[in-house]
Each structure stands twice: as structure tokens, then as C-alpha cells.
Amino acid sequence: MKIEEVRNKTVSMGDLERFILLAILNNHNNSYGVEIRHEIKDKIGKDVSVGALYTTLERLEYKGLIKSKEGESTLERGGRAKKFFQVTALGHTSLNQSLSEIALMANVNPIAI
Secondary structure, rough: OHHHHOOOOOOOOOHHHHHHHHHHOOOOEEEEHHHHHHHHHHHOOOOHHHHHHHHHHHHHHHOOOEEEEEEEOOHHHOOOOEEEEEEEEHHHHHHHHHHHHHHHHOOOOOOOO
């Protein structure tokens, strides 16, 4: 599915995808992998493997729910740059829709992010 095909629609997502989107948003919509892993571990106690995290980040970017940009390279990272992630408008819309559906099924008031 290409970004053009899903524009102005919502995209379904699983729990880990939801947790990652929320972790990015909790960090002012600008996070890199280590921060995302720590946020999920700190908030809900789930230890997400590096492989699962980056596979899911790639899938979220492919779906158009997040976008990435590279930061500056640093000596402490051996000259490699951090990759920062941001939730897109489609990501916000899809996350809100998903959270609303969960709230309705749980018979609680929906929340909006």
C-alpha cells in the first residue's frame, strides 16, 4: 500500500505499532530507536527487542504512519547518525481511530491524542 493510496483514510495497526506511535508522541514527536524502547519499557514494562522495534518502525514508515530523518553523525556512535522518527498526520488519525475503537469495545469514553 503506497502513501497516496491511504491518504485521508485510517490504517489498522497492532499493539506494538500503537505503543511505538505513542512513545514517539510522548517524546514531543521526535524520537530515535533507543528512546522509543526505553519509553515502552518505562511506561508498560514491555522489553521490545531491537529487531522487533526496527522491523515495526520500517512497517509504520511504509504505511505512511511515521516519517524518518537522519540526525548529525557523532564520534560516540562511530560516525553513524541517529535516525529520528515523527508521527505523520495519517499516523495521528489512525492512532486516534484505533484508540477510539478500543475505548468503545471496553465501554469507556474515547480519548484523543
